Amino acid sequence: MSRTLTYADVAAHTARHDLYVIIHSKVLDLSKFIDEHPGGEEVLVDQGGKDATDAFEDVGHSADARRILDTLAIGTLDRRVGSQDSSAL
Numbered sequence: 001m002s003r004t005l006t007y008a009d010v011a012a013h014t015a016r017h018d019l020y021v022i023i024h025s026k027v028l029d030l031s032k033f034i035d036e037h038p039g040g041e042e043v044l045v046d047q048g049g050k051d052a053t054d055a056f057e058d059v060g061h062s063a064d065a066r067r068i069l070d071t072l073a074i075g076t077l078d079r080r081v082g083s084q085d086s087s088a089l
């Protein structure tokens, strides 16, 4: 998990099977997990390419969910480079 990605990098991956989100400054690839998400695929696609931290926390996910989250990380967010956080617009 040594890559650093910008908001712009993440924003380029919004398709159901090419789906990145940011949660707690980690960049996650949800492409493979989407079919297994107990909360369904729609909510994940809605967050595609964005910072999904608030959406993730609002649900009150379990410790299990947090463990899965760590396995999906492909890098960390570089806040210094790239475009503005589109989820804040």
Ligand code: HEM
Residues within 6 Å of the ligand: 023, 028, 030, 037, 038, 039, 040, 043, 044, 047, 052, 055, 056, 059, 060, 061, 062, 063, 064, 065, 066, 068, 069, 072
């Ligand atoms: C990598 C990100 C995510 C992981 C690993 C994950 C994992 C899980 C897991 C394991 C559950 C089962 C309940 C639990 O253990 O807490 C769950 C339920 C749920 N998740 Fe996620 N989730 C993720 C992101 C999200 C996001 C961004 C949303 C956006 C709203 C969301 C919405 C829900 C909902 C609504 C449920 C409840 C389903 C139900 O019980 O009917 N999840 N998720």
